[in-house]
Every structure is written in structure tokens, then in C-alpha cells.
Amino acid sequence: MNNISVSKALFSKAQESIPGGVNSPVRAFKSVGGTPIFMQKAKGAYLYDVDGNQYIDYIASWGPMILGHAYGPVVKAIQEYAAYSTSYGAPTELEIKMAELIKSMAPNVDLIRMVSSGTEACMSAIRVARGYTSRNKIIKFEGCYHGHADSFLVKAGSGVATFNIQSVPGVTAGVSADTLTCAYNDLEAVQQLAASHKGEIAAIIVEPVAGNMGCILPAPGFLEGLRSICDQEGILLIFDEVMTGFRLAPGGAQELLKVDADLVTYGKVIGAGMPVGAFGGKKEIMQVVAPLGSVYQAGTLSGNPIAMIAGYTLLSELKSNPGIYKELEEKTLYLKKGLDEVLAAWGQPYVINQLGSMISIHFSEQAITDFASAGAANNARFAKYFHAMLNRGIYLPPSAFESWFLNNALTKEDLDKTIQATGECMAEL
Numbered sequence: 001m002n003n004i005s006v007s008k009a010l011f012s013k014a015q016e017s018i019p020g021g022v023n024s025p026v027r028a029f030k031s032v033g034g035t036p037i038f039m040q041k042a043k044g045a046y047l048y049d050v051d052g053n054q055y056i057d058y059i060a061s062w063g064p065m066i067l068g069h070a071y072g073p074v075v076k077a078i079q080e081y082a083a084y085s086t087s088y089g090a091p092t093e094l095e096i097k098m099a100e101l102i103k104s105m106a107p108n109v110d111l112i113r114m115v116s117s118g119t120e121a122c123m124s125a126i127r128v129a130r131g132y133t134s135r136n137k138i139i140k141f142e143g144c145y146h147g148h149a150d151s152f153l154v155k156a157g158s159g160v161a162t163f164n165i166q167s168v169p170g171v172t173a174g175v176s177a178d179t180l181t182c183a184y185n186d187l188e189a190v191q192q193l194a195a196s197h198k199g200e201i202a203a204i205i206v207e208p209v210a211g212n213m214g215c216i217l218p219a220p221g222f223l224e225g226l227r228s229i230c231d232q233e234g235i236l237l238i239f240d241e242v243m244t245g246f247r248l249a250p251g252g253a254q255e256l257l258k259v260d261a262d263l264v265t266y267g268k269v270i271g272a273g274m275p276v277g278a279f280g281g282k283k284e285i286m287q288v289v290a291p292l293g294s295v296y297q298a299g300t301l302s303g304n305p306i307a308m309i310a311g312y313t314l315l316s317e318l319k320s321n322p323g324i325y326k327e328l329e330e331k332t333l334y335l336k337k338g339l340d341e342v343l344a345a346w347g348q349p350y351v352i353n354q355l356g357s358m359i360s361i362h363f364s365e366q367a368i369t370d371f372a373s374a375g376a377a378n379n380a381r382f383a384k385y386f387h388a389m390l391n392r393g394i395y396l397p398p399s400a401f402e403s404w405f406l407n408n409a410l411t412k413e414d415l416d417k418t419i420q421a422t423g424e425c426m427a428e429l
């Protein structure tokens with residue numbers, strides 16, 4: 001057992017002044033039980049907690065640390081720009097450079113607006129879709145998470161799923177009524193909704209690879225099917241690439257899976273760990289955004305210079321060295337193969353879903369293709385696995401309803417340790 005006495009003391013102190021002791025629910029370890037680990041620092045693939053324990057990191061701050069923590073060029077850029085001022089409330093050239101860089105990497109982005117989180121990006125994208133189409137309703141998928149804006153807290157994934165929250169008090173029935181839901185990968189259900197709400201649906205928003213109910217891949221033809229329903233019905237297709245953007249490929253899931261979105265949202269990797277999100281799309285649609293159009297959207301700290309230079313520096317590295325994506329995928333496939341070997345030897349049912357550097361394990365007999373199958377898995381077993389791994393210095397997401405994210409600082413030795421530890425944990429469970 002690791003000594004985590006300082007984390008324990010901090011967690012009780014935190015609960016006196018922060019709801020549940022954390023500023024984002026999944027961090028509280030509530031679904032896996034136990035005490036959340038308070039971090040002191042991190043470097044490369046390793047986290048160091050306040051008790052001096054080291055962990056191999058498989059969450060990468062939920063994505064942004066794709067090249068590892070405290071990545072040299074990013075740290076240097078932040079330090080340099082912080083000295084000029086941390087915010088102006090007036091435009092800077094950096095914002096143009098960032099927008100141009102994103103446009104050079106991402107398909108179907110003519111205009112892009114920076115915001116401060118993935119939530120803001122998704123919330124703004126549906127406002128744009130509603131403004132552009134003059135329609136009110138949206139379709140989202142059960143178990144997909146698009147941030148905590150009211151419209152999305154209907155059958156949501158991530159923490160909402162982790163804590164089994166069925167309906168969120170504070171979200172009005174009126175708002176929820178405009179959010180229609182279907183099972184992920186169920187194209188027929190989408191078709192039916194589109195037919196029964198003809199002319200009412202502004203947008204379909206989807207995680208092109210779902211990461212908020214564990215990692216779940218789009219079935220062959222699913223995204224293409226959404227594209228054609230949208231084309232037929234005059235609905236906008238929004239890809240929420242907050243997880244997949246700049247992670248699966250320089251141009252995200254749109255590039256990797258070769259399906260075009262009308263609007264796309266970004267977060268996580270885009271800010272290199274600073275609070276950044278963005279939404280963008282074709283000029284014809286994005287020109288409704290204020291001050292060009294009348295769909296109002298704004299932010300005092302949007303395009304913040306420190307956030308921009310951090311994101312710009314990271315994205316530049318990813319763009320100039322696309323071999324990174326191959327390396328990340330090879331590492332993830334190596335991990336998957338090793339996990340498969342030790343889990344098969346253990347002999348109990350399990351499912352590993354993986355694409356690029358996103359991967360997750362569900363303890364399940366049936367394939368994990370949607371929220372119902374993810375929810376039916378043995379998630380109590382995942383909680384035990386999580387703690388057994390944590391004790392061995394391996395930090396997995398503290399919920400089966402989250403994807404793992406590999407970072408490119410991970411070495412073969414780290415991966416071997418993770419595989420071996422999984423074998424040991426299974427013998428223990």
C-alpha cells in the first residue's frame with residue numbers, strides 16, 4: 001500500500017470549502033471509492049503526489065498532455081509570454097496564428113472562435129446551429145458527454161454516468177425537451193427521430209469516437225449514416241472533437257475516419273493544459289456568430305495570450321511531426337496486446353476497445369458498443385482493478401466511464417510494467 005496520508009488530510013480539509021472536495025466531480029474517486037490523490041507535480045509520463053509517490057499516468061489531464069507533462073517548449077513559451085502580461089482584453093496576433101494553425105490542420109474549418117473550455121465550445125456550437133437553421137431541437141447520444149451546459153445533461157456520459165445521475169436538478173424540463181436522445185451506434189433510431197421531428201432538428205451532436213463511457217468506437221457506417229441523414233434533412237452535423245481533436249490525427253476524427261462535419265468543437269489537447277476550447281466550421285455557417293452575425297457569443301478571457309501560446313506551441317509540434325501519431329498508436333497497440341495476453345490468461349470476461357491512443361477495458365461478456373452495454377459491465381470489478389493498479393503506481397481513470405489517454409512520453413518499460421501489474425491485479429481480484 002502506498003502511504004497517502006497527506007492526500008487524506010488534504011481531502012478532508014478540501015471538503016470544508018469545496019463541494020465534495022474537488023472542482024470537477026470525477027476527480028473525487030466516488031465511483032471507485034477511496035481517497036483522491038492530490039498531485040504535487042508531473043514530468044513526462046509520471047505524476048508525483050503530495051506524499052512523494054510516483055505514478056505512470058494514463059489520463060494525461062484527460063488528454064492535453066499528449067506529449068507528456070511539463071513539455072519543455074510549452075513551459076518555455078508560457079514563461080516567456082507571461083512576462084508580457086497574462087491578458088489584455090484586446091486582440092493579439094497570436095490569436096490569428098492559432099486560428100491559421102488550426103485551419104491548416106483541421107478539415108472543414110474556415111472560421112474558428114476560441115473559448116475557454118470544451119463545455120463553452122459545445123454550448124456555443126448548438127447555439128450557432130439553432131441560429132443558422134432557425135430550429136430548436138438537437139439530437140445527442142446516450143452516454144456521450146458534451147460538457148455541463150443544460151442542453152447536454154440529458155443521458156450524459158462521464159461524471160453524470162459515473163454517479164448514475166438520472167436527471168439533473170436545476171435543468172428545466174423545457175430545456176431537456178429540446179434534447180432528443182438515441183443509443184450510440186443506432187442509426188435506425190436517429191432516422192426515426194429525424195422523421196418524427198421533421199423540420200425541427202437543428203443539429204446532431206456526436207463524439208465521433210466516444211470517450212465518456214469508456215472508449216467506444218463508431219460502428220462501420222454509423223458516422224457516414226449520420227452525415228447522410230443530416231444532408232437529407234437540413235440538419236447540421238456537429239462533431240464534438242474535444243477528446244479526439246489533435247489526438248487521433250492532426251485533423252482529428254474528421255481526418256482519420258474521413259467523415260465531414262458542419263461544425264466541430266475542440267478542447268483538451270488544443271490548450272496544452274491551459275483552459276481552452278474552440279468551435280468552428282464552414283464560413284457560411286460560422287458567419288452567423290457575433291459581431292459578424294447576430295448569434296451572440298463572447299468571453300473576457302477568450303483567446304487569452306498564455307493559453308494561445310501554450311496551445312500554439314503544442315499544436316505546432318504535432319503538425320510538424322505527424323510521426324507522433326504513429327508512435328502513439330504503436331504504443332497503444334503494444335499495450336493492448338499485452339493486456340489481452342494477461343487478461344486472457346486470467347480467464348474472466350473482458351472487452352478492450354481501442355482506437356489510436358484511446359483505449360479502455362470493460363469487464364463484460366458482450367461487446368461494448370453503447371451506453372447500455374457499458375453500464376451493464378461489471379464496473380465494481382473495474383473499481384477493484386483501479387485501486388490494485390493505483391497501489392502499484394499506475395494511475396488509470398477513476399471510472400469505467402472514461403477513456404484512457406496515452407501520452408508519447410510513455411516508454412516500453414512503462415507499458416510492460418502496466419501489463420505486468422494488470423496480470424498481478426487479476427490474480428488478486
Ligand SMILES: *Cc1c(COP(=O)(O)O)cnc(C)c1O
Nearest residue numbers: 117118119145146147242243267
Ligand atoms: C471533456 C469533454 C467536454 C467538456 O470539456 P470541458 O473543458 O471539461 O468543459 C466536452 N466534450 C467532450 C467529448 C469531452 O470529452
